[in-house]
Amino acid sequence: MGTLKQFKLPDVGEGLTEGEILQWLVAVGDTVTVNQPLCEVETAKAAVELPSPFAGTVTALLHEAGATVDVGTPIITIDVGGEAPDGDAAEPAAGLIGGAAPGGRTAVLVGYGPRTTEARRRPRRAVGTAAAATPGADHSPAADVPQRPPLLATAPDMTTKPVRHGGLEVGRQAEAHAASVDAAPSRAAEQGRRRPRPLAKPPVRKLAKDLGVDLTELTGSGAGGVITRADVEAAAAGPARVAATASVTELRPTPATTAGEQRIPVKGVRKHTAAAMVASAFTAPHVTEFLTVDVTRMVKLRSRIAARPEFADVKVSPLLFVAKALLLAAAKHPMVNSSWDEAAQEIVVHGQVNLGIAAATPRGLVVPNVKDAGRLSLAELAGALAQLTETARAGRTAPEDMTGGTITITNVGVFGVDTGTPILNPGESAILAFGAIREMPWVHKGKVRPRQVTQLALSFDHRIIDGELGSRFLADVGALLSDPGTALAF
Amino acid sequence: MSVSSATEVVDPVPGAGAPHLPRQPDLIQLLTPEGQRVEHPEYAIDLDDQQLRDLYRDLVLVRRWDAEATALQRQGELGIWASLLGQEAAQVGAGRALEPGDHAFPTYREHGVAWTRGVDPLHVMSLFRGVDNGGWDPVATGFNLYTVVIGAQTLHATGYAMGLQRDSAETAVLAFLGDGATSQGEVNEAMIWAASFSAPVVFFCQNNQYAISVPLERQSRVPLYQRAAGFGFPGVRVDGNDVLAVLAVTRAALAAAREGQGPTFVEAFTYRMGAHTTSDDPTRYRLASELEEWKLRDPIARVKAYLSRSGSADQDFFDAVEAEADELAARIRRGTTEMPDPPGTAMFDQVYAEQTAHLAAQQAEFEAYQASFEGGHR
Numbered sequence: 001m002g003t004l005k006q007f008k009l010p011d012v013g014e015g016l017t018e019g020e021i022l023q024w025l026v027a028v029g030d031t032v033t034v035n036q037p038l039c040e041v042e043t044a045k046a047a048v049e050l051p052s053p054f055a056g057t058v059t060a061l062l063h064e065a066g067a068t069v070d071v072g073t074p075i076i077t078i079d080v081g082g083e084a085p086d087g088d089a090a091e092p093a094a095g096l097i098g099g100a101a102p103g104g105r106t107a108v109l110v111g112y113g114p115r116t117t118e119a120r121r122r123p124r125r126a127v128g129t130a131a132a133a134t135p136g137a138d139h140s141p142a143a144d145v146p147q148r149p150p151l152l153a154t155a156p157d158m159t160t161k162p163v164r165h166g167g168l169e170v171g172r173q174a175e176a177h178a179a180s181v182d183a184a185p186s187r188a189a190e191q192g193r194r195r196p197r198p199l200a201k202p203p204v205r206k207l208a209k210d211l212g213v214d215l216t217e218l219t220g221s222g223a224g225g226v227i228t229r230a231d232v233e234a235a236a237a238g239p240a241r242v243a244a245t246a247s248v249t250e251l252r253p254t255p256a257t258t259a260g261e262q263r264i265p266v267k268g269v270r271k272h273t274a275a276a277m278v279a280s281a282f283t284a285p286h287v288t289e290f291l292t293v294d295v296t297r298m299v300k301l302r303s304r305i306a307a308r309p310e311f312a313d314v315k316v317s318p319l320l321f322v323a324k325a326l327l328l329a330a331a332k333h334p335m336v337n338s339s340w341d342e343a344a345q346e347i348v349v350h351g352q353v354n355l356g357i358a359a360a361t362p363r364g365l366v367v368p369n370v371k372d373a374g375r376l377s378l379a380e381l382a383g384a385l386a387q388l389t390e391t392a393r394a395g396r397t398a399p400e401d402m403t404g405g406t407i408t409i410t411n412v413g414v415f416g417v418d419t420g421t422p423i424l425n426p427g428e429s430a431i432l433a434f435g436a437i438r439e440m441p442w443v444h445k446g447k448v449r450p451r452q453v454t455q456l457a458l459s460f461d462h463r464i465i466d467g468e469l470g471s472r473f474l475a476d477v478g479a480l481l482s483d484p485g486t487a488l489a490f
Numbered sequence: 491m492s493v494s495s496a497t498e499v500v501d502p503v504p505g506a507g508a509p510h511l512p513r514q515p516d517l518i519q520l521l522t523p524e525g526q527r528v529e530h531p532e533y534a535i536d537l538d539d540q541q542l543r544d545l546y547r548d549l550v551l552v553r554r555w556d557a558e559a560t561a562l563q564r565q566g567e568l569g570i571w572a573s574l575l576g577q578e579a580a581q582v583g584a585g586r587a588l589e590p591g592d593h594a595f596p597t598y599r600e601h602g603v604a605w606t607r608g609v610d611p612l613h614v615m616s617l618f619r620g621v622d623n624g625g626w627d628p629v630a631t632g633f634n635l636y637t638v639v640i641g642a643q644t645l646h647a648t649g650y651a652m653g654l655q656r657d658s659a660e661t662a663v664l665a666f667l668g669d670g671a672t673s674q675g676e677v678n679e680a681m682i683w684a685a686s687f688s689a690p691v692v693f694f695c696q697n698n699q700y701a702i703s704v705p706l707e708r709q710s711r712v713p714l715y716q717r718a719a720g721f722g723f724p725g726v727r728v729d730g731n732d733v734l735a736v737l738a739v740t741r742a743a744l745a746a747a748r749e750g751q752g753p754t755f756v757e758a759f760t761y762r763m764g765a766h767t768t769s770d771d772p773t774r775y776r777l778a779s780e781l782e783e784w785k786l787r788d789p790i791a792r793v794k795a796y797l798s799r800s801g802s803a804d805q806d807f808f809d810a811v812e813a814e815a816d817e818l819a820a821r822i823r824r825g826t827t828e829m830p831d832p833p834g835t836a837m838f839d840q841v842y843a844e845q846t847a848h849l850a851a852q853q854a855e856f857e858a859y860q861a862s863f864e865g866g867h868r
Contacts, residue, residue, distance in 0.1 A: 010566025013769040034823070035561045046771030053565040399777045 002081040005054050006062075006074035007038070013045040017203055020068045021075065022047060030058045038076060039065075056080035070201075200227040210263070211236040269364030280426040284340065284461040288421040289470055293478040294442055296452040301484050305378070314382035318454075319357075319411050322434045323381060325480035327353055327374045328490040330407060333473045336430045337406050340463055347464055356408035356425055357385060359392040367425050368397045369405035409434060419455040429464045432477065433457040454481075516715070516727050517759060520734040523787045525795025533738040539802040545733050546797060547811050548582040549790045552602040554815035555611050558822050559601075559618065563768045567826055568618045572599045576731070576763030579789030580696045582606060583736025584664060584758070587744055590632065591661040593654075595647035598636045599696075600666050607633035611818070612825040621829050623840070641667055641674035644693065648680040651691035651747075662747035663691040664740070670701025672717065673709050681721040681753070688752035692743040693718075695755065696730060698762035703775040718755035730760030731789040761787070834860060 009019055022040040026032055037049040060077040063069050198215040200208065204227060208215050213235045220227035266274065298321050306316040330337045330353050339348040355373035359366055368391065370376070370384045391397050408425045413436040422431040435455040442451035458474040465473075479486055518530055537545075556574050563571040574581060581602025588594060594603055604614055604626070613625035617636060624635040637643035647665030654661055671677050672695065684691050697714055699706050710717070718725025728739040736758055743754035761784040765772045797803035838845065838853040845853075 008566065010564065012564055014570055035558075045769055046765070046773075048564060048768075050564050051561040053567075398779075400779050403777070 002056070002079045004059060005056070005078050005080050007050075007053055007076050007078065008074045009041070009069050009071050010050075011071045012041065012048050012050070013043055016043045016045065016071060017201060018068055018070050019043040021063055021065050023065045024061055025049070026052075026058050026061075026076075028058050028061060032056065032058060032078065052078065054078045054080050198227055199225055200232075204229050204232055208232045208235075269361075269366065273365050276426050277423050280424045283426070284424050284429075285463060286421075286424065286459050287462045287465075287467065287470060288457055288459040289467075289474050290419060291456045291458075291474050291478045293454055293456060293482045294444065294451045295437060295454050295481045296444075298481050298484050299437065299452045310379045311382065314379060315386055316382060317385075318413070318437060319409070319434065320378070320382050320385060321481060321484070322411075322432070322456075322477070323355060323357075323373070323385065323409060324378055324487075325477045326407070326409060326432055327355065327381075328480055328487055329473050329476040331374060332476060332490060333469060335469055336460065336465060336473050338429050338464055339406070339427050340429070340461060350406045352406075354404050354406045356405035356428070357388055358408060358410035358422075358425075359389050361393050361395060366392050366397055366402060367405060367408055368392050368401040369408075371404070407431070413437065413454065419457045421457060422459045424459055424461060429461040430470075430473070431459050432474075433459075456481075516713075517729055518726060518735050518739055519729040519732050520738060521732045521792050521796055523731070523792050525792045525799060527734075527796065527800075530735070530738075533735065533742060535734050535738040537734070542793070542797060543803050543807060545582060545586065545737075546790070546793045546803070547814070548586070548602070548605060549578045549733065549793060550811050551815050551818055552578050552582060552605050553790065554819050555605070555822060556601060558819040559615065560764070560768065562615075562823065562826055563618070568615070568768075569620045570767050570769060571618055572767045573762075573764035574599050574601050576761050576784065576789070577696055577698060577758075578602050579733035579793075580730035580736055580758040580760045583733040584666075584694050584740045584756075587737050587740035588632065588664060589661065589744070591659070592664060592744065593632045593634065593647075593650060593661065594664045594666065595634045595643040595650070596636055596666045597640075597643065597668060597671070598638050599668075600636070603666065604631075604633055607631045609633055611822050612829075615822060615826045616829055619826060619829060621832055622836075641671035641677040641680075643667070644671070644677045644680035645683075648684045648689055648691050651684065651689035652687050654690055655687065660748050661690070662744040663689075664744065665691055665693050667693060667695050668701065669695060669697040669699065669706050669709065669714060670704065671695075672714055673701070681718075681723075681755070684753040685722045688750065690747035690750070691753050692740065692747055693753060693755045694740065694758065696758045696760055698730075698760050700762060700766070700772075700776070702766045702770065703772075705775075713757070715755060715757035721753075721755075723753045723755065725755040725757065727757045727759055730758030731787045731792070733789060733793060760789075 011017075012019070019041040020043075022042050024039045025037050026039070032038065032052045032055065034053065034055050035051040038052050040047060040049050042048075056078040058076060059079045062075050062077065063073075069075060198218065199220060199222075200215055205215065207213075207229060208227075211232060213232050215227055215232075218227050218231050218235055219225070221231050222228045295318070298318070302316055302318065302321065305311055334349055335347075337350050337353050339350065341348050352372040353374045354369040354371050356367045356369040359368065368388045370381070370388060373381060373384070376384060388397075388401070391401070405425055405428060407428055408422075408431045410420075410422050410431060410433050412420050412422075412433050416436050418435040418438075420433050420435075422433040424431050433456070435457070437452050437454045439450050440453040441448050442453055443449075444451055456474060456478055458470060458477075460470045460473075476490075480490070518533055519528060520530060520533065520535055521527055553575065559568060559571045560573055560575075562568050577599070581600055582605070585594070585600075585603035585606025588606070594600070594607065596603055601611070601614055605611070609626045609631050614636075616622045617624040626633065626635075628634045634643065634646065637646070644665045644667055647663045651663040654663065665680070667677060677693075681693065683689065684693070695714055697706065701709060706714075713727060715725035715727040726739055726743070728735045730736060739756055743756055746752075746754060762772075763781065763784065794808065797807075835853060835857060838849055838856070841849060
């Protein structure tokens with residue numbers, strides 16, 4: 001066996017403290033070359049591939065995919081062969097990043113971090129300075145307590161967040177605090193020993209805040225009394241947790257942690273969807289109109305169409321007819337197929353309809369669109385819709401298929417509901433929701449009959465589309481569905 | 491929705507049918523993305539085979555350096571790296587247009603220009619490793635230190651150019667900036683001063699389409715080169731991925747500056763193929779399709795195609811350049827990882843040409859503080 005080298009998770013952004021290993025791209029036993037990608041790591045800033053700093057054979061993967069690893073922690077061991085190429089870098093323990101974080105490691109702020117040997121603060125020499133350090137003593141939290149509280153610690157307990165941003169405010173806060181300390185020298189004495197600021201890394205502080213754990217209540221199990229993630233989790237789970245103590249004068253509302261509550265990080269498609277929905281809902285003034293339609297004729301026509309040879313391989317769904325009706329009505333009312341260009345102060349009336357279909361996928365909502373759908377025959381449209389939704393559900397929709405949409409249909413009927421008030425796909429001016437088709441009592445030719453009935457809901461951007469245009473458009477879609485023969489008149 | 495074909499070169503705007511920029515009859519190009527030489531009535535260039543091969547070598551070596559630096563950052567050896575990937579031709583073309591006596595004022599991404607000025611890559615690496623503030627001699631290389639403050643170097647460059655003017659020196663200044671910097675006040679002030687005094691400065695803007703994440707169309711309603719008209723000097727747009735066109739255009743602009751005709755604004759229309767820096771995730775604001783389209787306009791591939799087709803270079807030459815690039819990368823890797831950390835007192839050394847009493851007192855205080863720790867200070 002040759003020399004073993006460990007690669008420690010570097011700070012791939014500026015000031016990152018941890019990263020999640022998304023996947024390993026190599027396995028134990030693999031031969032790797034310098035700069036060969038080893039794994040993919042996601043940090044708060046980006047998902048990046050880590051290239052190997054060594055050439056050799058992988059002997060161990062030290063964390064599984066999915067693990068969140070602190071910066072500076074070894075993630076992989078590589079056997080680089082017989083002799084160490086660089087004498088001083090031979091032993092893995094003397095790597096550049098602070099090793100497995102022994103005692104009081106300071107935050108890693110540059111890529112190659114502090115040396116392991118300096119992770120511990122060196123004790124001050126026993127000279128007659130004003131510093132209160134005990135000569136030769138280990139650097140313990142108690143020894144760290146300043147005689148005067150830190151300028152920006154605004155309260156003895158740590159529940160109040162110090163003001164850190166906005167230069168003036170920080171200054172004022174600091175001045176006020178210093179003044180209050182100077183004016184009341186006895187206050188600290190009355191309270192006895194001031195509690196030290198608990199030692200914990202920022203992600204752990206965040207976790208504690210999220211879980212409603214008061215760090216001042218905990219005793220750190222880490223080296224040097226540092227409170228670890230496990231300490232916080234144990235405190236959050238444990239029965240011995242005390243909600244408030246006498247010293248905490250102001251009760252902070254803790255997030256309600258009902259049994260079984262789950263917290264899901266907002267990312268990926270969910271994050272994108274949320275941003276798009278907020279942008280749309282608060283940019284375009286929405287109006288929604290509803291229409292209940294007897295689609296019995298359309299349902300009958302559907303079986304006749306499906307029997308035709310050119311439709312043998314495609315699904316003739318109610319959505320297909322709704323799409324066709326919308327395309328015909330949009331051709332008659334081109335203004336519904338338009339966009340608001342805020343920067344140019346122009347309304348862009350699109351020359352073609354790129355028909356978006358809202359699709360529920362395992363990853364979330366995506367809205368791929370059929371380019372220039374108005375030119376397609378009914379059979380071609382059926383094929384395009386089938387392919388679109390299939391690709392979307394497989395999660396393989398290409399970015400270009402998701403951009404450039406001009407009008408959208410959302411088929412809420414497939415979930416068995418009647419209607420909804422859809423939110424516009426950002427940049428578009430109209431979206432049609434199509435509900436479930438139900439057999440309902442309906443007045444048909446003067447008598448109450450069981451008929452196939454559905455509801456349509458059209459939301460439109462009221463900046464572009466007036467009530468009249470929206471109503472006419474919706475009425476036309478409804479008329480085409482209730483009496484498909486009128487398509488000949490379009 | 492119209493889809494522009496990949497081979498269409500008059501409109502190298504990413505994103506099919508991107509409405510934000512019109513077609514570009516004004517784009518100066520001498521070598522198409524397919525490696526075809528085309529002529530331009532105003533910008534002729536005549537290079538011999540050796541000169542063409544040298545340009546190719548510059549492009550390849552600079553890209554290899556950039557790739558190695560990006561990897562070293564991912565391995566924890568650099569604090570950060572600003573990649574030039576995709577902008578090699580703009581930088582090498584501009585850098586090779588400089589005469590030895592000229593002076594360049596870079597941003598923090600001009601590694602390719604640094605290369606053409608003979609700056610040792612390790613001097614740039616030490617800056618990004620946080621070991622020093624850039625180790626090269628700005629006077630000897632005619633290449634100023636990197637400026638991280640966006641656009642500030644355009645003022646330095648203009649002031650320097652005005653100094654040259656007063657010295658009656660027949661040299662010119664090349665000020666680098668990005669598209670995002672054009673929105674900065676300093677840049678606009680610099681251009682006004684340069685115009686008012688007819689300073690011998692060329693503003694070389696690499697329009698790589700994004701100011702970190704903000705696309706160009708959010709910053710300018712007109713193509714950037716047209717802004718020069720408002721300041722009263724010529725503006726030209728050149729295909730920034732065409733090293734020959736960049737060289738020709740920048741040479742002409744620098745020559746005009748030396749002759750006393752005042753400033754020129756050169757917009758090198760290019761694309762940042764990588765992230766803004768290693769701390770950035772471009773997938774959050776760019777579409778993959780846009781990147782794919784720009785890959786077809788690669789600045790190196792077209793030179794290679796032209797060299798091969800014209801018989802100006804053979805496979806042995808390309809292989810030799812590749813080998814040289816690997817050697818360079820190995821030297822950069824070794825040199826970077828072996829860089830010694832500077833002593834803490836180094837920060838006092840290069841603030842003033844002559845240290846002030848105040849600073850000397852601070853240094854003494856700092857040294858005493860460090861000496862108060864057991865084991866002394868490194």
